[in-house]
Amino acid sequence: RIRNPYSRSQWQEMTHKLILLQAESSGVAATESDQLTYIQITRGVALRDHVMPTDITPTVFAMVSLLRPPSxxxxxxxxxxxxxxxxxxxxxxxxxxxxxxxxxxxxxxxxxxxxxxxxxxxxxxxxxxxxxxxxxxxxxxxxxxxxxxxxxxxxxxxxxxxxxxxxxxxxxxxxxxxxxxxxxxxxxxxxxxxxxxxxxxxxxxxxxxxxxxxxxxxxxxxxxxxxxxxxxxxx
Known part of the structure; x- marks a missing residue:
């Protein structure tokens, strides 16, 4: 019951931006390393209740980190x-x-x-x-x-x-x-x-x-x- 907050192009744009920011902060070029994107979408902000609220904006948390595969x-x-x-x-x-x-x-x-x-x-x-x-x-x-x-x-x-x-x-x-x-x-x-x-x-x-x-x-x-x-x- 959580609606998709973004279009496909918006998801791609957000992910691309995060990858570039992560590369900048780590000093490792985005084209020279594998990246892991982690996204969490929750229902959104509403008054505390155990009933699922409607017509609210989902909360999106996203992060990108260097992917460390098995050795x-x-x-x-x-x-x-x-x-x-x-x-x-x-x-x-x-x-x-x-x-x-x-x-x-x-x-x-x-x-x-x-x-x-x-x-x-x-x-x-x-x-x-x-x-x-x-x-x-x-x-x-x-x-x-x-x-x-x-x-x-x-x-x-x-x-x-x-x-x-x-x-x-x-x-x-x-x-x-x-x-x-x-x-x-x-x-x-x-x-x-x-x-x-x-x-x-x-x-x-x-x-x-x-x-x-x-x-x-x-x-x-x-x-x-x-x-x-x-x-x-x-x-």
């Missing part, structure tokens, strides 16, 4: 993750400014010296604190359905498209905890992590020989195709 070591070695119960409310598909659930989940992995927290609800995979999780078994890439328990990342559709182009079998279904821990490969995807291999989960090495505890072949193919798609979209 080369993380790319080649993969990352460690931990698991936890998904304790969030049942509207996880809503991307709101209340990030408390994600903050609590991320803190679990931070305290454990890990990169992400892989969450399970009633014994089935949901997602990570700020990433979607993918399971590879026998060459097939599997993810969970995009229902109210999962925030569909902006890379969800792209991952499916890449699988189709590469001929990698793709399936969305409920995935049990046992299947996750028996996977050949585990992957994270997000705007900042792109496609990143999980190589240990709860201290257990992911996968089976010869790629156990190492990024696997499906991850390598998806990552390479992801980079191609990213460059193509940039024109």
């Amino acid at each position: 080369m070591e993380q790319r080649t070695e993969g990352v460690a993750c931990v698991s936890a119960d998904d304790f969030r409310w049942e509207k996880a598909h809503i991307k709101s400014t209340s990030l408390l659930g994600a903050v609590f989940a991320r803190q679990i992995s931070f305290d454990a010296g890990a990169t992400e927290t892989v969450m399970f609800r009633d014994g089935f995979l949901s997602e990570a604190a700020a990433s979607n999780v993918w399971v590879v078994k026998d060459g097939k890439l599997m993810g969970v359905p995009t229902d109210n328990l999962v925030l569909e990342g902006i890379r969800y559709g792209l991952i499916e498209d890449i699988c189709r182009e590469l001929g990698i079998p793709f399936e969305l279904r409920r995935i049990s905890r046992e299947e996750v821990f028996d996977a050949d490969e585990l992957l994270l995807s997000s705007a900042t992590k792109e496609v990143l291999a999980i190589t240990t989960l709860d201290g257990q090495r992911v996968g089976h020989p010869p790629h156990r505890g190492r990024p696997g072949p499906v991850c390598a193919r998806l990552y390479a195709a992801y980079q191609d798609a990213k460059l193509a979209s940039a024109g």
Whole structure:
């Protein structure tokens, strides 16, 4: 029920202006670095009430920062993750400014010296604190359905498209905890992590020989195709 406050051209103009301002303040030319644009739109200013107000102007917050992708070591070695119960409310598909659930989940992995927290609800995979999780078994890439328990990342559709182009079998279904821990490969995807291999989960090495505890072949193919798609979209 929040109306779009700007036209497409106005969004583009605002983003372009922020990128130039960020480049000026950082001393790094906009053409020489990747930028991350973060936008939040809230309903707007109104008298305090639990009823959604109408006919008010949405509030827009936007910022641009340097995009810091995973390091080369993380790319080649993969990352460690931990698991936890998904304790969030049942509207996880809503991307709101209340990030408390994600903050609590991320803190679990931070305290454990890990990169992400892989969450399970009633014994089935949901997602990570700020990433979607993918399971590879026998060459097939599997993810969970995009229902109210999962925030569909902006890379969800792209991952499916890449699988189709590469001929990698793709399936969305409920995935049990046992299947996750028996996977050949585990992957994270997000705007900042792109496609990143999980190589240990709860201290257990992911996968089976010869790629156990190492990024696997499906991850390598998806990552390479992801980079191609990213460059193509940039024109």
